[in-house]
Amino acid sequence: MKTVITYGTFDLFHEGHYNILKRAKALGDYLIVGVTTEGYDNSRGKLNIVEPLMERIEHVKECGFADKVIIEDHMGQKIEDIQKYHVDTFVIGSDWLGKFDYLKEYCEVIYLERTKGVSSTLKRKEEFQLIRFGVVGSGRIATRFVLEARYVSGVHVEGVYNPHIESAKKFAIDHELAVYEDDYDSFLEKINAVYIASPHGTHYEYAKRALERGRNVLVEKPMVLKKRDAEELFALAKKNGCILMEAIKTAYAPGFVRLIALAKSGVIGEIRDVEACFTKLTGDNTRELTDTEYGGSFTELASYTILPIIKLLGTDYKNIRFKCNNTQNNLDGYTKAYFEYEDAQATSKTGLKVKSEGQLIISGTSGYIKVTAPWWKTTEFELCYEDTSQNEKIYNHFKGDGLRYEISDFVSKVNRYGNNDFKLTREDSIAIAEIMERFLKEHRS
Numbered sequence: 001m002k003t004v005i006t007y008g009t010f011d012l013f014h015e016g017h018y019n020i021l022k023r024a025k026a027l028g029d030y031l032i033v034g035v036t037t038e039g040y041d042n043s044r045g046k047l048n049i050v051e052p053l054m055e056r057i058e059h060v061k062e063c064g065f066a067d068k069v070i071i072e073d074h075m076g077q078k079i080e081d082i083q084k085y086h087v088d089t090f091v092i093g094s095d096w097l098g099k100f101d102y103l104k105e106y107c108e109v110i111y112l113e114r115t116k117g118v119s120s121t122l123k124r125k126e127e128f129q130l131i132r133f134g135v136v137g138s139g140r141i142a143t144r145f146v147l148e149a150r151y152v153s154g155v156h157v158e159g160v161y162n163p164h165i166e167s168a169k170k171f172a173i174d175h176e177l178a179v180y181e182d183d184y185d186s187f188l189e190k191i192n193a194v195y196i197a198s199p200h201g202t203h204y205e206y207a208k209r210a211l212e213r214g215r216n217v218l219v220e221k222p223m224v225l226k227k228r229d230a231e232e233l234f235a236l237a238k239k240n241g242c243i244l245m246e247a248i249k250t251a252y253a254p255g256f257v258r259l260i261a262l263a264k265s266g267v268i269g270e271i272r273d274v275e276a277c278f279t280k281l282t283g284d285n286t287r288e289l290t291d292t293e294y295g296g297s298f299t300e301l302a303s304y305t306i307l308p309i310i311k312l313l314g315t316d317y318k319n320i321r322f323k324c325n326n327t328q329n330n331l332d333g334y335t336k337a338y339f340e341y342e343d344a345q346a347t348s349k350t351g352l353k354v355k356s357e358g359q360l361i362i363s364g365t366s367g368y369i370k371v372t373a374p375w376w377k378t379t380e381f382e383l384c385y386e387d388t389s390q391n392e393k394i395y396n397h398f399k400g401d402g403l404r405y406e407i408s409d410f411v412s413k414v415n416r417y418g419n420n421d422f423k424l425t426r427e428d429s430i431a432i433a434e435i436m437e438r439f440l441k442e443h444r445s
């Protein structure tokens with residue numbers, strides 16, 4: 001009996017998939033089809049998978065050529081499978097030509113001609129409207145966004161808005177964008193989604209005006225600085241059938257999602273303490289240290305540090321106390337925030353003028369989890385116990401600096417698939433806005 005194996009994501013099952021499975025089956029007697037998990041695809045930078053794994057498996061089964069369906073969830077698995085199932089022939093489409101020659105040591109490798117004119121990427125484009133992003137602001141984060149958006153299918157960055165037309169023009173030229181505007185209304189005419197990366201104090205107004213016009217909105221952290229503003233924007237988004245999402249990239253990073261789920265699953269017992277620190281030494285002339293109304297380390301960085309605290313301990317804290325070291329213009333160069341919960345506590349440390357160890361420690365009744373810097377781009381963490389022989393390191397690599405996962409989740413929200421809401425809920429964003437408001441009220445007065 002000749003055994004053939006092939007692999008794929010098989011998202012939105014199409015003619016190309018059907019053809020390759022038919023030809024693969026004809027090459028032998030028994031066909032094994034490996035279908036990739038979402039986690040594996042995410043880690044290798046293949047984003048925007050529309051259908052869940054079980055649905056993709058069903059479609060592979062329905063076409064009737066597969067004798068066995070297996071799940072592919074890690075790099076290197078192909079060699080294991082080929083040996084395990086005594087595979088004679090490995091088959092893959094010609095788009096992978098040469099990439100799997102290393103398998104020739106284990107079995108025959110055949111690249112089959114791809115079916116022309118069809119792919120999951122094309123189908124996604126046909127099925128869903130293209131998200132035509134306009135970027136509000138043209139600073140460093142805006143640049144990163146434009147570069148990372150190129151890795152996400154279904155998205156095109158059309159243009160940029162900046163009240164200073166020369167800055168907008170320069171940004172558009174640098175990034176080859178067709179549109180640049182200093183008039184917000186005519187800018188909104190030309191796009192169907194905005195990414196707001198302007199100074200904190202302007203987020204609310206830009207988001208509101210975009211939502212009023214029925215545009216989907218991705219807004220940098222902190223989304224807004226008042227609880228009431230956050231509630232109002234979410235209500236407006238709902239009324240106008242738009243997506244409003246806060247861009248805290250950590251929340252969407254696959255490693256962070258896994259970290260939170262694992263910590264909540266009881267591997268370190270009951271969680272009693274969360275300590276999160278993020279510091280970034282910054283020059284005195286930067287926006288962060290000159291904007292006397294909304295600058296400072298807490299508004300700049302605490303969206304990151306508050307995130308694990310509220311994800312793990314919830315938003316029902318009893319009290320928060322802030323201790324700040326101020327700069328000459330009365331902005332916080334360093335802030336330690338103490339959160340008191342019924343059965344737990346937490347601290348957030350943020351600094352622009354103080355450097356500290358940027359780590360996240362989650363302490364529980366039977367162990368702790370240590371995540372070293374840059375924990376906000378979570379790729380690895382360690383479960384630590386009294387008996388250190390039980391310690392375990394967990395790795396979860398992803399591509400880029402995490403932004404593309406956030407953009408990909410925005411795409412799935414706009415297109416209403418993927419159920420990714422849990423990663424950063426409306427309530428989470430409102431809670432962060434409330435904490436920011438409380439900080440500004442206490443600290444700036």
Ligand code: CTP
Nearest residue numbers: 008009010016020092093114115118119120121
């Ligand atoms: N395939 C094919 N002809 C196509 C599309 C895919 O022969 N028109 C093959 C691929 O070469 C691979 C298998 O089908 O061997 C599964 O491919 P997959 O990556 O799941 O599908 P794509 O349509 O290529 O997906 P995407 O656009 O997301 O890359």
